[in-house]
Amino acid sequence: MAKEKNGYLSARESRRISKENRRIMGEYEKKRKRKNVDENEYLTTMHDKNNAVEFDNLHSYFFTDAGTVKSVDGVSFNVPIGKTVGIVGESGCGKSVTSLSLMQLLQRPQGQIVDGEIRLNRGEKAYNIAETPQEIMQDLRGNAISMIFQEPMTSLNPVFRIGDQVDEVIELHEGKGKTKEEIRKQTIEALELVGIANATGVAEMFPHELSGGMRQRVMIAMALACHPRVIIADEPTTALDVTIQAQILDLLRELKDKINASIMLITHDLGVIAEMADYVVVMYAGRIVEKGTAEEIFYHPAHPYTLGLMASKPVVGKEVDELYSIPGKVPNPVNMPDYCYFKDRCEMCLECCKGEYPGEIHLSDTHVVSCYRYYEEHKEEAAQKVNKELMAIASMAAKNDKEVAEDVK
Numbered sequence: 550m551a552k553e554k555n556g557y558l559s560a561r562e563s564r565r566i567s568k569e570n571r572r573i574m575g576e577y578e579k580k581r582k583r584k585n586v587d588e589n590e591y592l593t594t595m596h597d598k599n600n601a602v603e604f605d606n607l608h609s610y611f612f613t614d615a616g617t618v619k620s621v622d623g624v625s626f627n628v629p630i631g632k633t634v635g636i637v638g639e640s641g642c643g644k645s646v647t648s649l650s651l652m653q654l655l656q657r658p659q660g661q662i663v664d665g666e667i668r669l670n671r672g673e674k675a676y677n678i679a680e681t682p683q684e685i686m687q688d689l690r691g692n693a694i695s696m697i698f699q700e701p702m703t704s705l706n707p708v709f710r711i712g713d714q715v716d717e718v719i720e721l722h723e724g725k726g727k728t729k730e731e732i733r734k735q736t737i738e739a740l741e742l743v744g745i746a747n748a749t750g751v752a753e754m755f756p757h758e759l760s761g762g763m764r765q766r767v768m769i770a771m772a773l774a775c776h777p778r779v780i781i782a783d784e785p786t787t788a789l790d791v792t793i794q795a796q797i798l799d800l801l802r803e804l805k806d807k808i809n810a811s812i813m814l815i816t817h818d819l820g821v822i823a824e825m826a827d828y829v830v831v832m833y834a835g836r837i838v839e840k841g842t843a844e845e846i847f848y849h850p851a852h853p854y855t856l857g858l859m860a861s862k863p864v865v866g867k868e869v870d871e872l873y874s875i876p877g878k879v880p881n882p883v884n885m886p887d888y889c890y891f892k893d894r895c896e897m898c899l900e901c902c903k904g905e906y907p908g909e910i911h912l913s914d915t916h917v918v919s920c921y922r923y924y925e926e927h928k929e930e931a932a933q934k935v936n937k938e939l940m941a942i943a944s945m946a947a948k949n950d951k952e953v954a955e956d957v958k
């Protein structure tokens with residue numbers, strides 16, 4: 550760890566870090582850019598054939614001049630085929646970095662997968678994305694995994710017509726031997742699939758001629774054009790108004806069933822997760838603090854951070870003077886504490902929480918939490934130290950989310 554004085558690095562220290570970073574990044578880059586690599590170096594086997602993706606102890610770091618940012622630090626979870634996994638957590642917790650790692654789209658050369666495996670199921674073959682060279686990744690992106698980005702206006706090119714942009718995606722991924730007309734036909738089908746009525750007309754338009762909701766539909770059409778097995782939707786509705794948000798979520802749900810794809814849905818909005826997800830992963834400061842089925846997370850939330858997230862969202866039909874907010878901030882990812890990362894904000898901590906980072910406790914086959922309160926030897930103390938108010942608001946909010954979501958479905 551870098552030595553700091555008053556939180557600032559000396560120029561000398563910063564130069565030393567930067568030199569060391571260049572060396573480390575150089576090594577990773579060399580590995581990425583390998584050509585004609587033997588398949589055995591990056592092919593692997595799925596631990597469970599029913600999973601589309603398995604994240605296994607993933608570590609993704611950024612090597613910056615201010616030190617190593619441990620954005621994702623030991624994350625493991627599965628994305629089953631045909632299911633939606635919701636990833637939730639405050640801003641800066643590593644949700645996007647997790648999904649960008651799967652696409653191998655971390656900002657390079659600073660951003661690198663430094664440890665762990667990401668296994669991607671492609672039927673006959675399974676790829677370990679952490680070891681897959683760049684040239685093979687180009688084929689997997691779009692064909693096997695696809696991403697719907699946060700901001701449709703910045704991801705669509707303003708100077709090209711919609712149809713040409715969708716054509717380009719199809720041409721790049723499965724255009725071999727196809728005529729221009731065949732590709733355009735597929736573009737129109739993709740636009741129709743996402744509910745764009747006048748697809749032929751829209752194909753001739755420029756992005757600025759469309760509303761936010763329509764642009765988001767085009768982004769989804771582009772992501773789905775090549776029938777990917779895994780769709781990553783990173784905050785797909787944040788820039789949209791509520792009615793259009795609902796339409797886009799309906800659309801995603803419908804499409805997922807139509808093409809039996811898996812969705813990794815990233816959002817800070819628990820309402821969206823309740824409505825869409827089969828499984829939920831709660832991330833905090835680069836690690837998973839709790840994961841389980843949507844039922845488990847919403848009806849039996851366990852980690853104090855999950856409770857805090859639930860308590861801090863508005864509940865339909867309930868008037869409150871002031872919304873709950875989790876005290877404090879996410880810790881600085883360059884300098885993580887050596888105890889539970891949530892401790893400085895936790896309103897239910899125990900004497901033992903001063904100790905090392907807590908391990909994983911299984912509350913059921915699927916429900917896992919990293920918190921001392923669930924250790925057998927601390928259960929008694931935990932029962933004494935409960936923030937009843939927080940638990941009550943959280944559980945009401947969670948049930949409300951799940952009930953509203955079931956009505957919507």
Ligand SMILES: Nc1ncnc2c1ncn2[C@@H]1O[C@H](COP(=O)(O)OP(=O)(O)O)[C@@H](O)[C@H]1O
Nearest residue numbers: 611618620639640641642643644645646656882
């Ligand atoms: N290109 C980058 N360079 C340095 N740090 C980064 C970069 N991208 C993300 N980070 C850091 O990684 C952490 C996780 O970021 P991110 O995954 O984007 O969070 P989330 O999507 O949960 O809001 C943050 O602390 C962020 O500052």
Ligand code: SF4
Nearest residue numbers: 889892895902920921
């Ligand atoms: S381990 Fe302790 S400090 Fe961390 S979340 Fe659990 S109770 Fe809070």
Ligand SMILES: [Mg+2]
Nearest residue numbers: 644645646783
């Ligand atoms: Mg993000």
